[in-house]
Amino acid sequence: MPQSAYPEIRKLDLFAAMAEDHFQTLMRGAYVQNFPAHIDLIAEGEPSDFLHIVLSGSVDLFAQWNGRDTSMATVRPISTFILAATIREAPYLMSARTLEKSRIVLIPSQDVRAVFDIDANFARAIVTELAQRYRAVIKTQKDLKLRTSLERLANYILRQQKRAGGGPTFGLEFEKRRLASVLGMTPENLSRAFKGLDPYGVVVDGTRITIGSQTDLERFAKPNPLIDDFTT
């Protein structure tokens, strides 16, 4: 793969502390690919042949069962996905597709496992990464089980506001259809949920959100760091 991508990959927490020659080993076997939007990258159930890294663009992780499907998460640059499947040498639990034009690095899973076995720093970095992911999923599960869809939307809006800088007006990070799926509801329900937040001063104009009354919305949403903070 082109060496130009090395530095940004090397800077990732996952690869920052490992020995240089081990990093080179990984990069030698890796290659970069450019994908158009809306392309399937992997399908759940397939063997986990590659660890993926999103360099640019974005990727949707989703799952299907019995004709239904749901968005599980979005991967944005620069980060990896399907690390756990790679480590356990197990089939993917989620499918992945590009949301937009994306550059993606593919590192053969066997290389990752081989280096993982000989590089303690790399192993530790993987632990840290996995522990964080694990906690993120637990938070999502709490969100799903403890809140109604209206409450989930209200808290999502507050999280997104924070991510966007904290101002009263900001944009949604993806189309509503997908947001609905991420939040575990139908597009119709999401549409009505936005209306349901009107009493708390939430105004929606296409993909543009304005929070009229911050305190009202927060009083309703009751955001909680143990569910909504994605840094800890």
Next chain:
Amino acid sequence: MPQSAYPEIRKLDLFAAMAEDHFQTLMRGAYVQNFPAHIDLIAEGEPSDFLHIVLSGSVDLFAQWNGRDTSMATVRPISTFILAATIREAPYLMSARTLEKSRIVLIPSQDVRAVFDIDANFARAIVTELAQRYRAVIKTQKDLKLRTSLERLANYILRQQKRAGGGPTFGLEFEKRRLASVLGMTPENLSRAFKGLDPYGVVVDGTRITIGSQTDLERFAKPNPLIDDFTT
């Protein structure tokens, strides 16, 4: 702590491969405690001072928000819990309480992190463990988002049947109130869901379940290894 417990702990995947003196280091700082049933062990939000290991009995991991609460998982012997919080030196995301009289080992988190930093085998074991837990949570999330409560119950029954040996009659692993919470529904809804499985030959007598028609139930439940297999 009493040395009698060492061998069974040592046999856990998490500790099996590590250097003996490192294992001794962990055990020196650890202590065993006997708890009665229904005792709170930890509360979400607290700093993660100890890695816990259930030697006997069982522990409920649950979470709360805004007056509601939900069971997230059950920990049975012999295994650890709150590993991720220990690793990340972050607050617990879940609370824990004993379901019955339980023996529990507590290892100071700082010891775990210290040994983790110097013992590559231990670090690798933690990776494997965390990757498995991560995948288990993803499966639960798919279960929650892709299935109705009736479907979740049907698949739970099939899983539990397998765990109990595969025969047509078997017992539930815990009280229905908690099962309802684990499956993400109310006790009333669970009660009716059992009735809703009557057409598929499911007969409930207290805590005793009999599957009259295996094929009918499976045709309805559509169990899927990427959701229901807890080994991969």
Next chain:
DNA sequence: CGCAGCCTTGACAAATGTCAACAAACGTGG
């Protein structure tokens, strides 16, 4: 310009939760 996909809305249906009542099971203290 015209098509395709997304978003919204209305009407309706299904799933799930709430509240209340009561029976059954359980545990404790006598």
Next chain:
DNA sequence: CCACGTTTGTTGACATTTGTCAAGGCTGCG
């Protein structure tokens, strides 16, 4: 071992939440 009180499970009636289906408007893109 029993009596009592508490908890759990069940059931009915009802409310709320969420999903489904159908239609129409809007937008973006070829």
